[in-house]
Amino acid sequence: xxxxxxxxxxxxxxxxxxxxxxxxxxxxxxxxxxxxxxxxxxxxxxxxxxxxxxxxxxxxxxxxxxxxxxxxxxxxxxxxxxxxxxxxxxxxxxxxxxxxxxxxxxxxxxxxxxxxxxxxxxxxxxxxxxxxxxxxxxxxxxxxxxxxxxxxxxxxxxxxxxxxxxxxxxxxxxxxxxxxxxxxxxxxxxxxxxxxxxxxxxxxxxxxxxxxxxxxxxxxxxxxxxxxxxxxxxxxxxxxxxxxxxxxxxxxxxxxxxxxxxxxxxxxxxxxxxxxxxxxxxxxxxxxxxxxxxxxxxxxxxxxxxxxxxxxxxxxxxxxxxxxxxxxxxxxxxxxxxxxxxxxxxxxxxxxxxxxxxxxxxxxxxxxxxxxxxxxxxxxxxxxxxxxxxxxxxxxxxxxxxxxx
Amino acid sequence: xxxxxxxxxxxxxxxxxxxxxxxxxxxxxxxxxxxxxxxxxxxxxxxxxxxxxxxxxxxxxxxxxxxxxxxxxxxxxxxxxxxxxxxxxxxxxxxxxxxxxxxxxxxxxxxxxxxxxxxxxxxxxxxxxxxxxxxxxxxxxxxxxxxxxxxxxxxxxxxxxxxxxxxxxxxxxxxxxxxxxxxxxxxxxxxxxxxxxxxxxxxxxxxxxxxxxxxxxxxxxxxxxxxxxxxxxxxxxxxxxxxxxxxxxxxxxxxxxxxxxxxxxxxxxxxxxxxxxxxxxxxxxxxxxxxxxxxxxxxxxxxxxxxxxxxxxxxxxxxxxxxxxxxxxxxxxxxxxxxxxxxxxxxxxxxxxxxxxxxxxxxxxxxxxxxxxxxxxxxxxxxxxxxxxxxxxxxxxxxxxxxxx
Numbered sequence: 001x002x003x004x005x006x007x008x009x010x011x012x013x014x015x016x017x018x019x020x021x022x023x024x025x026x027x028x029x030x031x032x033x034x035x036x037x038x039x040x041x042x043x044x045x046x047x048x049x050x051x052x053x054x055x056x057x058x059x060x061x062x063x064x065x066x067x068x069x070x071x072x073x074x075x076x077x078x079x080x081x082x083x084x085x086x087x088x089x090x091x092x093x094x095x096x097x098x099x100x101x102x103x104x105x106x107x108x109x110x111x112x113x114x115x116x117x118x119x120x121x122x123x124x125x126x127x128x129x130x131x132x133x134x135x136x137x138x139x140x141x142x143x144x145x146x147x148x149x150x151x152x153x154x155x156x157x158x159x160x161x162x163x164x165x166x167x168x169x170x171x172x173x174x175x176x177x178x179x180x181x182x183x184x185x186x187x188x189x190x191x192x193x194x195x196x197x198x199x200x201x202x203x204x205x206x207x208x209x210x211x212x213x214x215x216x217x218x219x220x221x222x223x224x225x226x227x228x229x230x231x232x233x234x235x236x237x238x239x240x241x242x243x244x245x246x247x248x249x250x251x252x253x254x255x256x257x258x259x260x261x262x263x264x265x266x267x268x269x270x271x272x273x274x275x276x277x278x279x280x281x282x283x284x285x286x287x288x289x290x291x292x293x294x295x296x297x298x299x300x301x302x303x304x305x306x307x308x309x310x311x312x313x314x315x316x317x318x319x320x321x322x323x324x325x326x327x328x329x330x331x332x333x334x335x336x337x338x339x340x341x342x343x344x345x346x347x348x349x350x351x352x353x354x355x356x357x358x359x360x361x362x363x364x365x366x367x368x369x370x371x372x373x374x375x376x377x378x379x380x381x382x383x384x385x386x387x388x389x390x391x392x393x394x395x396x397x398x399x400x401x402x403x404x405x
Numbered sequence: 406x407x408x409x410x411x412x413x414x415x416x417x418x419x420x421x422x423x424x425x426x427x428x429x430x431x432x433x434x435x436x437x438x439x440x441x442x443x444x445x446x447x448x449x450x451x452x453x454x455x456x457x458x459x460x461x462x463x464x465x466x467x468x469x470x471x472x473x474x475x476x477x478x479x480x481x482x483x484x485x486x487x488x489x490x491x492x493x494x495x496x497x498x499x500x501x502x503x504x505x506x507x508x509x510x511x512x513x514x515x516x517x518x519x520x521x522x523x524x525x526x527x528x529x530x531x532x533x534x535x536x537x538x539x540x541x542x543x544x545x546x547x548x549x550x551x552x553x554x555x556x557x558x559x560x561x562x563x564x565x566x567x568x569x570x571x572x573x574x575x576x577x578x579x580x581x582x583x584x585x586x587x588x589x590x591x592x593x594x595x596x597x598x599x600x601x602x603x604x605x606x607x608x609x610x611x612x613x614x615x616x617x618x619x620x621x622x623x624x625x626x627x628x629x630x631x632x633x634x635x636x637x638x639x640x641x642x643x644x645x646x647x648x649x650x651x652x653x654x655x656x657x658x659x660x661x662x663x664x665x666x667x668x669x670x671x672x673x674x675x676x677x678x679x680x681x682x683x684x685x686x687x688x689x690x691x692x693x694x695x696x697x698x699x700x701x702x703x704x705x706x707x708x709x710x711x712x713x714x715x716x717x718x719x720x721x722x723x724x725x726x727x728x729x730x731x732x733x734x735x736x737x738x739x740x741x742x743x744x745x746x747x748x749x750x751x752x753x754x755x756x757x758x759x760x761x762x763x764x765x766x767x768x769x770x771x772x773x774x775x776x777x778x779x780x781x782x783x784x785x786x787x788x789x790x791x792x793x794x795x796x797x798x799x800x801x802x803x804x805x806x807x808x809x810x
Contacts, residue, residue: 016461023462050481056421057428057485058492065491068499069484072477076455079474080462086470087463094473099548120548143504143525 002167003125004034007135007157010044011174012231013077016084019043022172022231023084026130030090035125037164039135039157040081042073063108067137067147071097074134074153082132092130095120098145100131101163102138102156110149111138113156113218116163133160151212158215162222169224171211172231177238178203178210180402181255185393188403192254193236196243199253202345202379216240243347251348251355252400257393258341259386261291262311263372266321268302268331275328276305279321286320288313292341292374292381302331306372308383311337339371340389343381344396356380362399368392407572408530409439412540412562415449416579417636418482421489424448427577427636428489431535435495440530442569444540444562445486447478468513472542472552476502479539479558487537497535500525503550505536506568507543507561515554516543518561518623521568538565556617563620567627574629576616577636582643583608583615585807586660590798593808597659598641601648604658607750607784621645648752656753656760657805662798663746664791666696667716668777671726673707673736680733681710684726691725693718697746697779697786707736711777713788716742744776745794748786749801761785767804773797 006026013019022038030036050069054061061069078094085092101118104111121131135153138146148155154171161169178200181189195203197220204213210228219226219240229237269275276295283290293307309317314335321333349355359380363370368391372383384392397403411431418424427443435441455474459466466474483499490497506523509516526536540558543551553560559576566574583605586594600608602625609618615633624631624645634642674680681700688695698712714722719740726738754760764785768775773796777788789797802808 016458019462053421053481053485054488057424057489060492061484061488062491065484065487065499068487068501069481072480072484075477075480076458076474079466079470079477080458082470082473083459083466084462086467087465094470096473096550145501 001033001035003037003164004029005037005039005157005161005164005166005169006172007039007153007170008041008172008231009153009174010041010047012172013040013081014044016080019077019080020084020088022081023088023090025231026085026092027088027090030130034167037121037125037131037133037160037166038081039133039153039160040074040077041135041153042070043077046073046076064144067108067145070147071134071137071145074136078132078134085130085132090130091128092132093124094132094134095124096134097137097156098139098143100133100160102159104138104140104146104148106140106142106144106146108144108146111140111146113138113148113159116159118160118163121160121164151215154211154215155218158219158222158224158226161226162224169226170237171226171228173210173228174230174232175210175228176230176233176235177228178240178254180253181393181397182257185257185390186255186397188397190403192238194239194241194247195253196247196347197240198243198378199345199347200240202343202376203254203256248348248351250346251352252344252346252402253348254345254402255393255396256343256345257389259389260311261308261339261341261383261386262314262335262337263306263308263339263383264314264317265304265306265334266325266330266332267304267334269305270329271301271303275330278324278328279305282320282324283317286316288316288320292372292383294372294374308339308341308372338386339383340386341381341383342389342392342396343379344400345379347378349378349380358399359396362395363392366391366395368395406438406440408442408569409434410442410444410562410566410569410571410574411577412444412558412575413446413577413636414558414579415446415452417577418445418486419449421485424482424485425489425493427486428493428495430636431490432493432495435535439572442526442530442536442538442565442571443486444538444558444565445479445482446540446558447475448482451478451481469549472513472550475552476539476542476550479541483537483539490535490537495535496533497537498529499537499539500529501539502542502561503544503548505538505565507564509543509545509551509553511545511547511549511551513549513551516545516551518543518553518564521564523565523568526565526569556620559616559620560623563624563627563629563631566631567629571629574631575642576631576633578615578633579635579637580615580633581635581638581640582633583645583659585658586798586802587662590662590795591660591802593802595808597643599644599646599652600658601652601752602645603648603783604750604752605645607748607781608659608661653753653756655751656757657749657751657807658753659750659807660798660801661748661750662794664794665716666713666744666746666788666791667719667740667742668711668713668744668788669719669722670709670711670739671730671735671737672709672739674710675734676706676708680735683729683733684710687725687729688722691721693721693725697777697788699777699779713744713746713777743791744788745791746786746788747794747797747801748784749805750784752783754783754785763804764801767800768797771796771800773800
């Protein structure tokens with residue numbers, strides 16, 4: 001019998017009614033002739049409530065105890081989901097991460113999955129049960145409860161799909177799939193039917209937060225194709241899978257937009273080894289997350305280094321860099337918020353030239369000034385004024401004809 | 406180092422502030438030079454909330470899933486309690502029932518403890534940790550999550566105290582201990598310093614619901630002395646332990662009062678084998694819990710059988726017994742609510758005669774009519790009008806001089 005792994009996020013199981021809705025979907029999948037393993041998150045709001053309770057008893061709870069606490073969220077959902085399925089005449093059984101055989105390392109609150117031993121899931125499946133597995137959690141070999149950190153339930157689903165060699169892995173969320181661009185920005189944006197892992201990764205790291213990158217990376221590593229789809233309708237979603245020659249026919253798969261960015265330029269950085277390292281080491285140690293970094297060729301013994309970051313991080317930069325800039329003998333620090341990043345992503349770029357030209361031409365037509373450019377093998381990102389981002393996204397979407405499949 | 410096991414009930418850990426209060430008590434116990442294992446219940450209200458959620462997704466959730474669901478309540482408390490202790494500079498670690506080595510049979514929602522393997526608790530204690538153990542829960546040898554039913558957290562504490570040969574086991578609750586009578590009824594009632602297991606059992610089964618009988622029975626079986634005391638003050642409580650010659654010097658330890666009782670009398674029951682059995686089998690099958698049963702000597706070929714029960718159960722009796730009474734050829738069923746039970750309890754009764762006489766004399770003086778009498782080796786119970794119960798309790802309390810130690 002084909003095996004389907006389905007994962008439902010916190011919004012999809014956010015109320016008893018929604019859990020019953022999930023139960024109906026699961027049973028429908030079973031009635032189509034599949035074995036089903038369901039991975040669920042904590043009901044939306046529950047994890048926040050638990051974190052609030054922790055803060056009320058401790059200013060800095062240990063990671064170990066946070067894991068014991070947070071793991072109750074998913075454990076509640078698995079029991080309720082199994083009950084809901086049983087109430088509809090199905091035959092379901094709940095399994096905690098530990099019971100499901102999710103073995104992790106011992107790094108509490110951000111554990112990595114070390115191994116899956118799905119012996120117990122297999123047994124229940126062969127006895128005709130639907131297995132409801134707690135996402136986001138596992139245990140160490142020593143029996144300590146761990147959690148996998150952000151996006152952990154997706155990871156659980158993909159790991160189980162890999163471990164059980166599932167035929168399908170469906171990640172249910174509150175959006176219909178991955179779009180060619182955010183439909184709130186580009187009204188003609190279209191749902192993408194199939195996307196390669198690397199494209200999904202670039203879209204995610206460029207602001208399309210349908211899934212955390214680590215889950216996509218995990219799926220890529222273990223070659224698990226999966227489908228991102230909505231739990232609130234029955235539309236097909238977006239299939240994420242390995243590259244195939246067919247996938248390369250499209251040059252640009254989608255456009256990713258990230259607002260609320262800021263840029264920092266350090267002028268007259270002496271053009272000698274170690275200067276850039278000093279800057280970014282200091283930022284890294286202060287926990288400032290830097291996105292795009294650009295340094296142009298030096299023509300005069302000094303150079304300008306620019307980088308972007310979330311505008312909320314901008315305030316920290318002065319504190320961190322003022323001394324460093326003096327020490328290395330650089331000039332000023334220029335800071336500016338009010339910028340945005342637009343990225344075009346597509347594995348077809350590798351074999352098609354002219355993508356950059358077409359992108360810049362579209363932006364030029366609209367009078368959009370490009371402040372920074374950064375490229376990867378399958379992505380070109382430009383930094384522009386935030387006020388121009390909607391116009392720019394629509395122009396580029398049209399230039400690459402993304403509204404038409 | 407002496408080992409103390411402390412158990413805190415749902416009211417004692419009902420809010421973050423109360424958990425912090427518990428943390429301070431635990432640390433104070435440690436600072437006195439003890440190793441400490443703490444057993445906690447779910448925060449008050451949490452279990453009811455979970456049950457409500459279950460009812461929202463299923464009219465009749467399976468017992469297995471109820472256990473998975475309810476076990477999250479105590480798991481939340483252990484994490485928060487460990488955090489609170491750590492925040493105060495202590496060194497605590499939380500353990501679920503499974504992690505603490507509480508092995509049970511597989512009867513979900515009312516599992517029995519089969520074995521304790523406290524290897525992990527011992528290791529943490531020897532590493533200088535305070536262990537915070539989830540009460541009420543365990544796991545089977547096959548790794549299924551189970552719960553122990555009502556009073557389960559007390560049971561966990563006593564089982565751990567037995568398994569670890571603890572020096573002290575303290576059951577913290579919202580009352581100061583066991584009293585000679587309910588102080589709301591008898592203002593001169595006095596806290597009992599020491600009570601024998603059997604006395605505690607008779608007090609519990611006679612309405613003094615400080616603890617469930619099964620926990621006391623378990624403690625008696627494994628010879629674990631324990632102390633019932635309040636988590637809201639530092640008063641010494643009541644020590645419950647094995648009989649000693651000294652304990653027998655007191656004839657009556659206390660008085661237990663149970664209101665809201667009803668009595669049923671079946672008249673003219675043919676005095677032949679099987680008649681009583683038919684009646685009480687029918688009641689048992691209908692789930693009616695009968696308390697006192699009295700049948701007097703037959704003088705005329707028929708007899709009257711009376712029994713008491715909670716008045717809320719009275720309505721069921723007619724439905725259950727109407728047919729049975731006809732079948733066995735008995736007379737009428739007389740039902741009456743508005744009665745109460747008063748019991749005097751004491752292991753000293755065994756060797757002292759005259760207890761019944763003194764009891765009846767006290768009641769007679771107050772004009773209290775005795776409707777039924779039932780005795781065990783260490784208890785005499787009388788059924789009287791509920792309207793007379795306060796007067797009766799005070800008279801008897803005085804007759805046995807219970808206000809003075």
